[in-house]
Structures are given as C-alpha cells and as structure tokens.
Amino acid sequence: MKTFDIPTFECETGNYHTFCPISCVAWLYQKIEDSFFLVVGTKTRGYFLQNAPGVMIFAEPRYAMAELEEGDISAQLNDQKELERICLRVKRDRNPSVIIWIGTCTTEIIKMDLEGIAPKLEKQIGIPIVVARANGLDYAFTQGEDTVLAAMTHRCPEFNHHIMNQPKWDVTKLGVVEVSSNNKFFDETIKLNRCNLVLFGSLPSSVASQLNLELKRQSISVSGWLPSQKYNELPALGEGVYVCGVNPFLSRTATALMRRRKCQLIGAPFPIGPDGTRAWIEKICSVFNIKPNGLEEREDQIWKNLIDYLQITSGKSVFFMGDNLLEISLARFFIRCGMVVYEIGIPYMDRRYQAAELLLLQQTCKKMQKPMPRIVEKPDNYSQVQRMHELQPDLAITGMAHANPLEARNIDTKWSVEFTFAQIHGSVNARDVLELVTRPLRRRTDSVSDCRSLSRQTLNVQRS
Amino acid sequence: MKLAYWMYAGPAHIGTLRVASSFRNVHAIMHAPLGDDYFNVMRSMSERERDFTPVTASVVDRHVLARGSQEKVINNISRKDEEQHPDLIVLTPTCTSSILQEDLQNFVDRASLSSESDVILADVNYYRVNELQAADRTLEQIIRFYLDKAYKESTLDRSVTKTPSANIIGIFTLGFHNQHDCRELKRLLGELGIMVNQVIPEGGYLKRLKDLPKAWFNVVPYREVGLMAATFLEKDYGMPYISTTPMGISNTADFIVQIGKLVNVWAYALLEKRFNYKLYVDNQTKFVSQAAWFSKSIDCQNLAGKEAAIFGDTTHAALITKILVKEMGIRVSCSGTYCKHDAERFNEQVQGLCGEIVVTEDHTEIGDTIARIEPSAIFGTQMERHIGKRIDIPCGVISSPVHIQNFPLGYRPFLGYEGTNQIADLIYNSFNLGMEDHSPDVFGGHDTKGISTKALSTELSDINWTSEAESEPKKIPGFVRGKIRKNTELFAKQNNIPEITVDATYVAKEKSSL
Numbered sequence A: 001m002k003t004f005d006i007p008t009f010e011c012e013t014g015n016y017h018t019f020c021p022i023s024c025v026a027w028l029y030q031k032i033e034d035s036f037f038l039v040v041g042t043k044t045r046g047y048f049l050q051n052a053p054g055v056m057i058f059a060e061p062r063y064a065m066a067e068l069e070e071g072d073i074s075a076q077l078n079d080q081k082e083l084e085r086i087c088l089r090v091k092r093d094r095n096p097s098v099i100i101w102i103g104t105c106t107t108e109i110i111k112m113d114l115e116g117i118a119p120k121l122e123k124q125i126g127i128p129i130v131v132a133r134a135n136g137l138d139y140a141f142t143q144g145e146d147t148v149l150a151a152m153t154h155r156c157p158e159f160n161h162h163i164m165n166q167p168k169w170d171v172t173k174l175g176v177v178e179v180s181s182n183n184k185f186f187d188e189t190i191k192l193n194r195c196n197l198v199l200f201g202s203l204p205s206s207v208a209s210q211l212n213l214e215l216k217r218q219s220i221s222v223s224g225w226l227p228s229q230k231y232n233e234l235p236a237l238g239e240g241v242y243v244c245g246v247n248p249f250l251s252r253t254a255t256a257l258m259r260r261r262k263c264q265l266i267g268a269p270f271p272i273g274p275d276g277t278r279a280w281i282e283k284i285c286s287v288f289n290i291k292p293n294g295l296e297e298r299e300d301q302i303w304k305n306l307i308d309y310l311q312i313t314s315g316k317s318v319f320f321m322g323d324n325l326l327e328i329s330l331a332r333f334f335i336r337c338g339m340v341v342y343e344i345g346i347p348y349m350d351r352r353y354q355a356a357e358l359l360l361l362q363q364t365c366k367k368m369q370k371p372m373p374r375i376v377e378k379p380d381n382y383s384q385v386q387r388m389h390e391l392q393p394d395l396a397i398t399g400m401a402h403a404n405p406l407e408a409r410n411i412d413t414k415w416s417v418e419f420t421f422a423q424i425h426g427s428v429n430a431r432d433v434l435e436l437v438t439r440p441l442r443r444r445t446d447s448v449s450d451c452r453s454l455s456r457q458t459l460n461v462q463r464s
Numbered sequence B: 001m002k003l004a005y006w007m008y009a010g011p012a013h014i015g016t017l018r019v020a021s022s023f024r025n026v027h028a029i030m031h032a033p034l035g036d037d038y039f040n041v042m043r044s045m046s047e048r049e050r051d052f053t054p055v056t057a058s059v060v061d062r063h064v065l066a067r068g069s070q071e072k073v074i075n076n077i078s079r080k081d082e083e084q085h086p087d088l089i090v091l092t093p094t095c096t097s098s099i100l101q102e103d104l105q106n107f108v109d110r111a112s113l114s115s116e117s118d119v120i121l122a123d124v125n126y127y128r129v130n131e132l133q134a135a136d137r138t139l140e141q142i143i144r145f146y147l148d149k150a151y152k153e154s155t156l157d158r159s160v161t162k163t164p165s166a167n168i169i170g171i172f173t174l175g176f177h178n179q180h181d182c183r184e185l186k187r188l189l190g191e192l193g194i195m196v197n198q199v200i201p202e203g204g205y206l207k208r209l210k211d212l213p214k215a216w217f218n219v220v221p222y223r224e225v226g227l228m229a230a231t232f233l234e235k236d237y238g239m240p241y242i243s244t245t246p247m248g249i250s251n252t253a254d255f256i257v258q259i260g261k262l263v264n265v266w267a268y269a270l271l272e273k274r275f276n277y278k279l280y281v282d283n284q285t286k287f288v289s290q291a292a293w294f295s296k297s298i299d300c301q302n303l304a305g306k307e308a309a310i311f312g313d314t315t316h317a318a319l320i321t322k323i324l325v326k327e328m329g330i331r332v333s334c335s336g337t338y339c340k341h342d343a344e345r346f347n348e349q350v351q352g353l354c355g356e357i358v359v360t361e362d363h364t365e366i367g368d369t370i371a372r373i374e375p376s377a378i379f380g381t382q383m384e385r386h387i388g389k390r391i392d393i394p395c396g397v398i399s400s401p402v403h404i405q406n407f408p409l410g411y412r413p414f415l416g417y418e419g420t421n422q423i424a425d426l427i428y429n430s431f432n433l434g435m436e437d438h439s440p441d442v443f444g445g446h447d448t449k450g451i452s453t454k455a456l457s458t459e460l461s462d463i464n465w466t467s468e469a470e471s472e473p474k475k476i477p478g479f480v481r482g483k484i485r486k487n488t489e490l491f492a493k494q495n496n497i498p499e500i501t502v503d504a505t506y507v508a509k510e511k512s513s514l
Helices: A021-031 A043-051 A054-059 A079-094 A105-109 A114-125 A143-153 A161-165 A205-217 A251-259 A273-287 A295-305 A307-313 A327-336 A355-368 A381-391 A400-408 A417-421 A427-443 B012-022 B039-046 B062-067 B072-084 B095-100 B104-114 B131-152 B178-191 B206-214 B227-237 B249-270 B278-288 B291-296 B314-328 B340-350 B363-373 B382-391 B416-430 B434-443 B467-471 B478-494 B502-511
Strands: A009-011 A035-041 A063-067 A098-103 A129-133 A193-200 A220-226 A242-245 A264-266 A317-320 A340-346 A374-377 A395-398 A413-415 B002-004 B026-032 B055-059 B088-093 B118-121 B165-171 B195-201 B217-219 B307-312 B331-337 B354-359 B377-380 B395-397
Touching (some): A021 A098, A035 A105, A043 A063, A079 B002, A129 A143, A193 A205, A205 A220, A205 A273, A205 A427, A205 B502, A242 A251, A242 A273, A251 A264, A264 A273, A273 A295, A273 A327, A273 A355, A273 A427, A295 A427, A307 A427, A317 A381, A327 A355, A381 A400, A395 A427, A413 A427, A427 B502, B012 B039, B012 B131, B026 B072, B072 B104, B104 B118, B131 B206, B165 B227, B178 B249, B178 B416, B249 B278, B278 B291, B291 B416, B314 B331, B467 B502, B478 B502
Parallel strands (some): A035 A063, A035 A098, A098 A129, A317 A340, A317 A395, A340 A374, A395 A413, B026 B055, B088 B118, B165 B195, B307 B331
Antiparallel strands (some): A063 B002
C-alpha cells in the first residue's frame, strides 16, 4: 500500500449499488412531525420505498406515492388536476402543515413542471408545498435529504436584527435547556452568547439536544435547526446568521444557505467521533472568537472510555465500498481509532464543502502514521470486489446487496445503511459507532471458521 | 395518478429479474437510474443469498437523458460478457427506459454480434403488466429462445424419455416457500415413479433447455408463473401440462389422478403397463398426511363454523379457501386476490365457497372489509398480518408479498402431503386455541393486568427525575429504554446526584460502559 501525503481522488464508472435518494422520506417524515411526503413517480419507486425502509410502512406513515400511470406519461391527463385531487385527499385524511413533493427520475424525464404547479396549488388548497427533486439521475441515497433541505431554506422566515436584540428571546423555543445549578458537572454559571448560529442536517431530537449542549458548554447558543421538529418552527435566516452543517452530504443546502439566504457558512469537520466533535466545536468557537474551554480534557476522557473498543479496532483494516457520503468522516474517525483504511468509496465528493474534513483526515493519517487511503468517487462495485479479494480487509463497509455474498466469501461486513439510521453524532455517541463497527469483529466464532468459504458459486473472481 | 401507500405486486422488471437470476449463469442488465437495483438487496436479504445477485445496472444519468445511451448499454453488455462469461444476458427495461423509448432491441442486436453470451431483450411493457405477469412472460421468452435456437441448429432431440418424466415449471427466487414446495413436489413425483426431467427456472441450466420436450408432461404448480411457458410447450411441442396445484388433500388427489391419466397414455404404448395410483393416494391420505385425521379430530370441531377472511395471490388464496371450507368446515366470509388480471379464474374457483369475493390492489379496501366482518382469523399476506395486528385478529401468512420471516430455514412446504400437515398447523395455530378461547371470557383473563415493569421483582428507586429529564428516555426506542433508565439511576447513585436532570442523562450515557 502506497503512502500518499495529499489525498488523491480517483473516479470510476459509477456502477455501484446505493439506495435511491427518495429513501430520505423514510427518516425525514419522522423528523418533521407535521409533514407529508408525496413521492411523484412510478411503481418502481413505490416498491423500493415499501421494501427498503422495511416494516415502517405498516405504521401508517405520513408518506405516499402519487403513482404515475400510462395516461400521465403520455400527457393525456392534466398533471395539475391530478395532483390537486391527490393533495386534497391528503389534506382531508391527514391535514399536514406542509406537503413535500419528491420529484423522481420519471418526473424529470417527462419534464413535469412540479416547481411551476406547486405555487398554484399551494394557493388553492392552503397548505405550503415544497418541491424537492430527489432523483436517481443526479443524486445518491443521503443526497435526497440535501435536496429537501435545500428546498426548505427558501421557506425559512427572514432573520430580523430587532427581534434578536430583545432580551430573553424565546429561550424555550430554541430547545435550549436551562442548566440546574445544583449539578456538580455544570455548576459554573454560563453566559450564553447571542451568536445567531443555525445548524443544518436532520438528526434525532435527542442527538440535536446533545450537540446543543456541547456548544452551550462553550457559551454558544444554537438559535435553530434546519429542519426543525415542526414545519412552522423553521429557523430565521438572513445576513448575519452563521450556519454550520452536521452531515457531510449537505453541500447543496450549504450553497443555498450562502447564496440565496446570505448566511455565513462555517466550514468545519463533521461532529462524528470525539475527534470530529472537538474539531467541529473548535471551528465554531474560532468563528465567534471564543476560547474553547476544557475541550482537550473532554476528548481525552471520551477516548479513555472507549478503550475496550479501541483494543478491538486497533490494527484492523477497513474497506468502504461507498454509498452514503458519510465515508470520509467515518474513515477519519476509524483511522484515529487505530484502523487502517484501504479505500474510501464515495458516491460524490464535494471538495469545498468537505475541505475541513479532508484536511482533518490528512492530519489524522499523519498523526496515527497510517497510509492515506485512496478515495474513489463513483466507484465500480465489480472492480471493488476484485480489489477486496486482493486486499482481504478485516471489515468491509457495504450495502446490503453485497453484505451476505461477502460474508460467504469470508470477508466480515458491516451494513453501511445502519450508519445513516444510528445515532453517530457528538462525543456522547462515539461508543454507539464503535459498537456498530466492532460487532462483526467481535462476532467471529471458532465453530464456523473451519469452512473457508460458504459460497456456492465458483466465481471467476477467485481465480483472477 | 393514483394515491398509493402499498402495493401487492411489484413492478414488471422485478418479475423479469426474478426469472433471470433464478437460472444459473444468466446475467441481467437493467437499463435504469442509480438506486433502482434494489432487487439485489431484496434477494440478498430475504433469501439470505450467499452469492452476488447477477444483476447490474446500465446507469441512466443526465448524459443519457441528453444524448441517449449510445454505446453505454453495449459496452456494459460486452463488459459483463468478458468478466463473467454468462450463458445469457437479459437486458431488462424499466419504467425509465420505457419513457425514454430508446431502441433497446437495436443495442441487443449489436451487442450479440460481438459477445459470446446470448443476449435478449426482456419483452415486457412496464405500464401494462405487473411483476407476476412479467415473470410469466420472461420465462416463456427464454424457453422459446433456446428451443428455437436448438431447432435452427438442429440439435433438438424430439424423443421422450424411456420412463415417465415431468418438468416442474415456475419455481423461482423470492417465491413464497418455493424451495420447499419444489422439494416436496420432487418427492411426490418420485414416489409415483416419475422422474423429474428439469426444474425451471430455479437452478436451471440454459444449455439443457433444449431437452425440455423430452419429458412426458409439464407440471405448473402456481398459476401466476409458468402457464405461458406450459401453453407454448403444449402448442409447439405437444406436451400436455397439469395446472392443478397439489395443495390440500383433495387437490393433491386430483393432481395425482391427472398424472395417472397423462402417464398411462404413454406408459401403455412404451412400457406396456398401466400405473394405478389409487392405493398410493389412499395410503398417503390416511397415514402420511395428518390433515384428513385432523379434520375429523376433536380439535378441529372447535373450528367448525368459525369465520375467516382470506387474501393473497390467486393460487394460494383460492386453494386455502377451498381447504378451509371443504376440509375443515370453517366459514370463509371473504376471499380475495390482488391478481386482477386473473380475476375471472379466481371467481370461478371460489364461487359458492365464500361470502364475498374481493378483487382489489388497494390494501385499505381489504383492511376495511376485514374490519367490517371481524373474522376470528385472517389468512393473507404480510399486509394482512399488520391489519390483523392493528385490530387484534390473528393472521397466518399464506401468500406473497413476503418478508424475511417467510423464508424459514426449516422445511415448510405448502404443496403435497407434507404441505397439508404444514397448512393444518398454520391454520390451527392461527385461531385461538380451543380452551384459551373461552377461559379469558369466563374467568376474566388469566394474566394479571397492569404490571408496570417487566422484571419479576420490583425495586423502588428513591431518585427523582425532573420532568424534562423524564421525557428524555422517552426519545429512546422502547426496547433499550429500561436499561438506559437503570444505568442513569445507577450513575446518579454512584455520584451522589439527588435529582436527575437532562444534562445528567447525557453525562451518564457518556460514562456508562454498557
């Protein structure tokens, strides 16, 4: 394995397996409590939603398909009338505060003017309609959330200096929890700075309040999150508002926030792992001219708590096949945990939005004296499997399509999608990430290790 | 446009892929955008498949939209040809390609000039057919392709086997208990002295397809997939087929009688003897299958007159209806199918057996029907299982669409004599068991209600939770909540924290090493 000082990027054929970006509705509808997601597309997409997010469909979800039929494709039916009929029914049955239309490949190809129809229908039925084009022609998996959040930035209220300058601006609404003074961990009196910081990225509410708390320890109050728990609680945006992303796949949202809403973007590594979380907080502090307080000790403490997992990870090798764009941050964290990363496959690499993360990756490799992994954009799964047969990594992080076949070929795997659904942000959740990663490594039993390979197929791969 | 939350049958290309990936050494290339290859996930997860699913995508992206696929599809075909040397590459259109209206046939023609594999374009119209119809059609298409090819190359051997033999058509991947059914069918045929010539498509080799006509007859166990292929073989090769599904005692007997008739036509001429299966059927019904005895037994008496609702694909829904009514004396208030294309046949089969017939693809309609008639048990798909959960009615799953639970590791056929045992178990276990049914009503239930913790011994905790902190564990999924609560309290005790605040819960989580 060659050692690279600077990251090198390769680009392959793009023939890889990932989820369709419309899968973002599966977690976004849960995050935004009063929303309804309407996926405008064909049966193919509906069947995907039904099968991939699994059992959730049975819980009467707040999402549905507007299934296109032959008459819609050949324009025998009027798109606007059809959508009106469906949205009125959704309004009657569920009465949501916002309907989010998810455009798919099909609406792209037949050039259905969702953005044009939405304002008209919005007026007619009296419910805001947000249009996001989360299609497989342009995007992969988690980028679906990016398109939805980018569309939502336009719906955020305008930031107003006067309101912000009033004292005690609805602290309760910010989700900031008052610190009880009798707690020995937080007995110092904290003065919260008024620094108009909006974080973007959809996280479970408990993780969001953990990150709020981390920042509050540095006297930084978070003035809002995009998305918020409720549609009508979207944060105010405008000149003078600083924004910072919590997930690596939100580059379009970042662009929209900067260009359309004139916000200041704080380019930081992402708060995944204790190292990432510390770097993230430090960067935010530096923007607000705050000297970070006790961060180093805190990080050390967290690492100390992880010692049992670190013994397992140390020296193990990992191969990321790449499907959800969290790969760079996770690889950086794993290298810091003493692992060797052979390859980081990634669907799409925004080098500007991820710049700070890439730099941290580079520094981490140097610090841990590990080789810089190769970063493969738009990977080719077939070639990756060939490379994996040569490298024989201890762990492959991959989609479900490849997991069982790789296990049968004696390569331990971790299902990558779990990282998108598990709580992985902030120092608090570092254990959870390592719990996920080490699970296949801990599971190794002696009983079956005698059978070298449990695959039935005699593959050419093994011969070559 | 149609508002849809759930669908019973998938899109057409899934059917094509199921057939293609069931054959050995066949590779399917989908003409589809990124993310549409979730078939691989379904197969790898549900079937716990050990091998890479032989399906790849020729990705449709912006460039393809602007300029057409051009050489891309052909390159992908020849690449697969070189990499994996499949016998056949099936180019699979999706909804996207049917809108783009690219000339995929042209790509196929060009690619087949240079590749060693055979290349065909799956002939399915996305907007006209569903998963099952597409599977049926693709299976026929592949068989026809190889028989025509053999005919042209004159390698077709039109003689029949010396001893009685049959092909089993329609066993394939992601089918409801198909693997077990196939094993049971093979055993049944074996006991009747009939050799299994080929099983198609599961595990079938394309090179051997030309020997299909050697069998004396074809068996099509499921109506949904295989009938087209069987009718083609009948028309062009004079092979008779049996489309009776050997599910339940009377249908299995009927199935064997039909086999007897077909076999004796040839047996008399070739072997100069006659097969008589009457004794076999008698023995099996009396001793191997417990179902006939079960329906006479006192257990089954309890079921008499109870009501059930049934929903599924044509084959399973119709036959389970028949079994419940004719073999167990249960009243079927409603029987339905989502196979709209086969509605006529379904009506014919369940006519007179059930209260009402529902043919619909809308799960809310069937849900409403079930809620209205309130049966004692439901037999349906995974969807009906969830409907049942909501309104507290037990449900046995008898048909696809399926879930990983419906791919049991143990032997669970629905067909043949062992199948009758399995079905009897399923039905009996779905209804509340005899005495259990009465006791709760009479004695007011045998469980003490209102137990607050799951632990058997209760320990009162003397630690206060602030109301905010109290709400914190509620954000955590239920199954780990208790543990986290316990850890937090333990942590508070160790650190002398009198009251648990939100902050303390996080600190506790950080410090806890569980």
